[in-house]
Amino acid sequence: MNPTVRRLAFATLLAAGLPVAAQSQHRVDPQRLYDYWILLNQNVAVDVPNSARNVNQPGCAAVSYMIGSDGLPRDLKVEKVVPKGDFGQIALSAVSNFRYGPSLSNKNHDPVDTYYVVPFNAPSDPAGQQQVMAPCRLPGYES
Numbered sequence: 001m002n003p004t005v006r007r008l009a010f011a012t013l014l015a016a017g018l019p020v021a022a023q024s025q026h027r028v029d030p031q032r033l034y035d036y037w038i039l040l041n042q043n044v045a046v047d048v049p050n051s052a053r054n055v056n057q058p059g060c061a062a063v064s065y066m067i068g069s070d071g072l073p074r075d076l077k078v079e080k081v082v083p084k085g086d087f088g089q090i091a092l093s094a095v096s097n098f099r100y101g102p103s104l105s106n107k108n109h110d111p112v113d114t115y116y117v118v119p120f121n122a123p124s125d126p127a128g129q130q131q132v133m134a135p136c137r138l139p140g141y142e143s
Contacts, residue, residue, distance in 0.1 A: 027113045041098055046120035053085040059083050060087070060120065062118075068111050074090055095118070114141065115139065119132050
């Protein structure tokens with residue numbers, strides 16, 4: 001094979017592999033996320049429909065996502081909604097607006113996979129909030 005063609009083929013393969021290399025290899029429990037990324041938002045904009053199914057009940061929605069090296073959520077997916085209803089799209093809207101900065105121990109801005117549980121109509125006390133959010137915890141994330 002011609003050396004120029006070989007270099008071009010290598011460069012093409014290398015470029016094609018970059019998106020894969022940028023993907024996270026690390027799943028992090030939300031309670032340990034501060035070891036890698038710090039949420040910078042104090043408030044986020046959320047799209048709430050005028051009418052939706054079961055949004056007046058206490059409930060939760062879990063959204064999984066990757067925090068990219070730029071601190072932006074990517075590959076968002078609604079994983080669980082309790083009770084069944086339209087909480088998922090509202091939660092997805094909120095999480096898509098999160099912005100992160102790297103923690104001091106994440107100097108390389110390494111991407112991580114995580115999730116966020118959005119509570120809806122939860123009581124104000126911490127125990128009541130945990131009870132509403134518990135059904136939306138996702139297994140398989142490092143704690």
